Amino acid sequence: MKRITCFIALAVLAAMLVQAAPMVPEQVRIDTGLLAGTISTGQPTVRVFKGIPFAAPPLGENRWRAPQPAAKWDGVRKADAFAAPCIASAPAAPRGGNGGGGRGAAAPAAAPAAPPREPARSEDCLYANVWTSAASANDRRGVMVWIYGGGFTGGSGSQAWYDGENLASKGPVVVTFNYRLGGLGWFAHPDLAKESGHNGSGNYGMMDAIAMLQWVKRNIAAFGGDPNNVTIAGESAGANMIGALVGSPQAKGLFHRAIAESGAWMGLTLGRMNTAAKAQEDGAKAMAALGVNSIAELRAKPLAELTGINSSGVVVDGYMVPQDLSLTYLSGKQNSVDLLSGSNKDEANFGLCTSVGLPGQNAAGGGRGGRGGGSPTLDSLKTAAQSRFGDAAGEYMKLFAPASDEQMPATAHASCADEINWNMRQWAEKQAKLGKKAYVYFFTRIPTVNNQPSPQGANHTAEISYAFNNPKGQATQTWNETDTKLADTMSSYWANFIMKGDPNGSGLPNWPQYRDLTSKVMVLGDTVQTESAPPIERLKFLSAAHQRMFETR
Helix, strand or coil: HHHHHHHHHHHHHHHHHHCCCCCCEEEEEEEEEEEEEEEEECCCCCCEEEEECCCCCCCCHHHCCCCCCCCCCCEEEEECCCCCCCCCCCCCCCCCCCCCCCCCCCCCCCCCCCCCCCCCECCCEEEEEEEEECCHHHHHHHEEEEEECCCCCCCCCCCCCHHCCHHHCCCCCCCCCCEEEHHHHHHCCCCHHHHHCCCCCHHHHHHHHHHHHHHHHHHHHHHHHHEEEEEEECCCHHHHHHHHHHHHHHHHHCEEEEHHHHHHEEECCCCEEEEHHHHHHHHHHHHHHHHCCCCHHHHHHHHHHCCCCCCCCCCCCCCCCCCCCCHHHHHCCCCCCEEEEEEEHHHHHCCCHHHHHHCCCCCCCCCCCCCCCCCCCHHHHHHHHHHHHHHHHHHHHHCCCCHHHHHHHHHHHHHHHHHHHHHHHHHHHHHCCCCCCCEEECCCCCCCCCEEEEECEEEEECCCHHHHHCCCCCCEEEEEEEEEHHHHHHHHHHHHHHHHHHCCCCCCCCCCCCCCCCCCCEECCCCCEECCCCHHHHHHHHHHHHHHHHHCC
16 A cells, blocks of 8 residues: 555656646747647657648648748637648549448447547648747757658658657757648749749749748747757758758758758759759640649649649759759858768668669669669669760779679669768768868668568668657557667767757767768667778769769750
């Protein structure tokens, strides 16, 4: 009995201590009104505010326009539930049938389903979420604004993967948000360029990101964040957008650091950006196929009828992105910000390299099948190298080719990782040349899935849960002690970089600054340590190829 009484007393005391812990008030005032947040379920010292409108719904006349100001409200708006994520295109038509089956005996009643984390996708989707462990609005914590991946056609800021409570408990104020996807976020057309006022179209999802950063500038102090200490962070397509924002004059001054995981302005591998002319040509064809004569008519159409209006991704629109960003970075004209960047050992298992001519990309099994086809051979590698590198193809073969066809699958797999690895290093080198701090990682930990090592290896996206210190981000993840330790270390690195521009801190292995292609990167795996030696000759080859690609422009 005494033990029970003691346990109850301790539980009551713990609850009192949590309640007594200094926190940002439940209600905060932003420029559009009062918000009422909640205490995070997993971290009782973290306050969370969900579903905050940061711009007007992009509906009707606002479709394919820069985001407009959010409406103000009276009273207190509850910020206790995630809002709808953005929809990428016309919803799929419902399947036929009455859904009821035959007239047999009634099936047993199903258990009530748990409420979904987020509502169904919608055009009305420009909402943000904030996690903060600040004691008051005067704390001025570093801020991270996360931009999700998903090929510009999927993802959302409210996915469980990106839950910010554990990262926020380490200090930063964590912000996630939704940006427009697919044809609704990246559609380009000559008539949209004419009406824009700057002769550019597309990149509406990127405009949403800038509107989010402007909202942070105006409002984040209410949550204990510092508007003058903002880090933008993202993975895959999100990192692609990070590269575009770092290179965009329209984003200058809105952030001070960047974190890019597996992606840059070129995407993942060496290449040119999509041009406005090509994107607008495709948009004009899509509109003509719908039998529509004007943008006004297209805006008036219900979403279900917008078939064939697809995504172009980030384009060189002459405004948000004035020129191919490789030219901007090669000339050192990008925004001068600190950078933490990196890639994963088994990126190829996501089917990422066949689009640029690397034959075969999946030595470990899996990946996104159906692309490329056939087994890679030395001849196919030579053909691809000739197409991509011209007179430098022979040098490429000396550096990258294996001794036999039998070794080609593993070589192609490694070559894909090498190119993405180069992409993240060369970006860090360019920020370092501006006198900014840069840090690069290489993620090698194979996650455990259903208590077994993932057959996909340390593939594309594998690092996300560790950076967020979020073992519940994916239902199939089953972490062991090594995973837990790595996540604690990585999230501490990320938090330190967000807070003070340097990932290093007490008790953490030293992470050296990155200065040029001879610098060593941090290997984040079963053991956290600097690499033994960088693959300098391969890195130099790819940098030279990148330079040549743009010398002719």
